[in-house]
Amino acid sequence: MIARLRTDWLTWTISICIVFCAASESVTRRDSLRLTWLTNSSLTCNDGTYAGYYFRRGTNNQHWVLYLEGGGYCWDTASCNARWRRRPGLMSSMRWPRARRAPAVLSADPVINPLWHTSNHVLLPYCSSDMWAGTRIEPRVNSNFTFVGRLIVRSVLTDLLQIGLAGRLLLIGSSAGGTGVMLNADAARRALRPYGVRVAAIADSGWFLDRPAKAKRSSSTDAVARLGHSFWRGSPPTSCMREYPDKPWLCYFGYRLYPHIRTPLFVFQYLFDSAQLTAEGVRAPRTRAQWDAVHQTGAALRSSLKTVRATFAPACIAHGALARPEWLAINVSGVPLPRAISCWERRLEVGGNQGRVRCAPRRLIERCSWPQCNGSCPRLRDPRTGEEVALAALLQSFGLDVRGAAAAMGLDARQLARMSRAELLPLLAPHT
Numbered sequence: 001m002i003a004r005l006r007t008d009w010l011t012w013t014i015s016i017c018i019v020f021c022a023a024s025e026s027v028t029r030r031d032s033l034r035l036t037w038l039t040n041s042s043l044t045c046n047d048g049t050y051a052g053y054y055f056r057r058g059t060n061n062q063h064w065v066l067y068l069e070g071g072g073y074c075w076d077t078a079s080c081n082a083r084w085r086r087r088p089g090l091m092s093s094m095r096w097p098r099a100r101r102a103p104a105v106l107s108a109d110p111v112i113n114p115l116w117h118t119s120n121h122v123l124l125p126y127c128s129s130d131m132w133a134g135t136r137i138e139p140r141v142n143s144n145f146t147f148v149g150r151l152i153v154r155s156v157l158t159d160l161l162q163i164g165l166a167g168r169l170l171l172i173g174s175s176a177g178g179t180g181v182m183l184n185a186d187a188a189r190r191a192l193r194p195y196g197v198r199v200a201a202i203a204d205s206g207w208f209l210d211r212p213a214k215a216k217r218s219s220s221t222d223a224v225a226r227l228g229h230s231f232w233r234g235s236p237p238t239s240c241m242r243e244y245p246d247k248p249w250l251c252y253f254g255y256r257l258y259p260h261i262r263t264p265l266f267v268f269q270y271l272f273d274s275a276q277l278t279a280e281g282v283r284a285p286r287t288r289a290q291w292d293a294v295h296q297t298g299a300a301l302r303s304s305l306k307t308v309r310a311t312f313a314p315a316c317i318a319h320g321a322l323a324r325p326e327w328l329a330i331n332v333s334g335v336p337l338p339r340a341i342s343c344w345e346r347r348l349e350v351g352g353n354q355g356r357v358r359c360a361p362r363r364l365i366e367r368c369s370w371p372q373c374n375g376s377c378p379r380l381r382d383p384r385t386g387e388e389v390a391l392a393a394l395l396q397s398f399g400l401d402v403r404g405a406a407a408a409m410g411l412d413a414r415q416l417a418r419m420s421r422a423e424l425l426p427l428l429a430p431h432t
Helices: 002-025 077-086 149-162 176-195 221-232 238-243 248-252 254-260 274-279 288-304 337-349 391-398 402-408 413-418 421-431
Strands: 032-037 052-056 060-068 099-101 119-124 168-174 198-204 265-268 311-313 363-365
Touching: 032 119, 060 149, 060 176, 119 149, 149 176, 168 176, 176 198, 176 248, 176 254, 176 265, 198 337, 221 248, 238 248, 238 254, 248 254, 254 265, 265 337, 274 288, 311 337
Parallel strands: 060 119, 060 168, 168 198, 198 265, 265 311, 311 363
Antiparallel strands: 032 052, 032 099, 052 119
């Protein structure tokens, strides 16, 4: 099947090249990345089409940013077949354009990307559905898909060395890509050390927990990781698997994997991560019991970050930040995310000597314990209507006595209910 797919893919590519060539020209030249196929053509997407990456050379040849895309995963034949029907673009390169617009942290625009706009930018599209951990080159019996995410990362690094990779490589990923960063950071550091390339990593929203599902028809994250690890022939770091010899799939969960990561790592994680909540079966909380479950997840995420040396954790219900323009506005205790990351990078350059760096704290975890209490959070919307959820209504669903809170502030309850987030948050802050 793979050989036939490759032939069909080449025929299809030739037949529509004119369409996509024209479409790719519409991507702004300054902020576009160009497609390059992997030198090792034996490494493919799930469906057997060639894997590759998007690249743009910057003016700072000593700093490279490699971004691993996310997009969920599948873990057995049924879930992969369903993924193929719903989201084939995450399992195939068949429709990849010749150029792509850069996500925020790969932008060449200093307004969008004040930290790394001069760096060399590499976007690694996600088409392996395996959290960038798989090494299964040949499909399993009863499956038409390969899973070689870990091998793709390794091959991209080899190709980048050929075109001048030098200085520092910053490995960044969001969601499944954030997990992929943690799974591949040490291997990348070891592979590039002989060439004098230093590696650091940022995991965005990839810090998942192995908590039980709250919905009866949802599979636990632990069960899904167990199936996926076998299905992909996953390869987490060896030292972590030695700690969990009977349950190596536990190494896909951030707090279990983190003690085994030697590469400098910055962890960005929303305390009420919406993907984690969805995995636990709390997709659209409305009742007091559901909001209690949200609070429990938030408390568990907060606790799991207690040993992380560099972390930024706003109290928001959201998922993924660094690929989006709004990453500039997110802050904790008044410190914007770009400033926190910049301080972390500066500490790496001075060898960890804090005496030379007067900057933001290494650990910025929201003190407020209720969701959306941070005014810089992405807006929470009702999944049924798409409309923004009013903060007063949100607090009432948590069990807050809105009438009593209004009286304590000298307001009418209806007046409080009509207040915007910007007006209400400063009034509530002293009471939280």
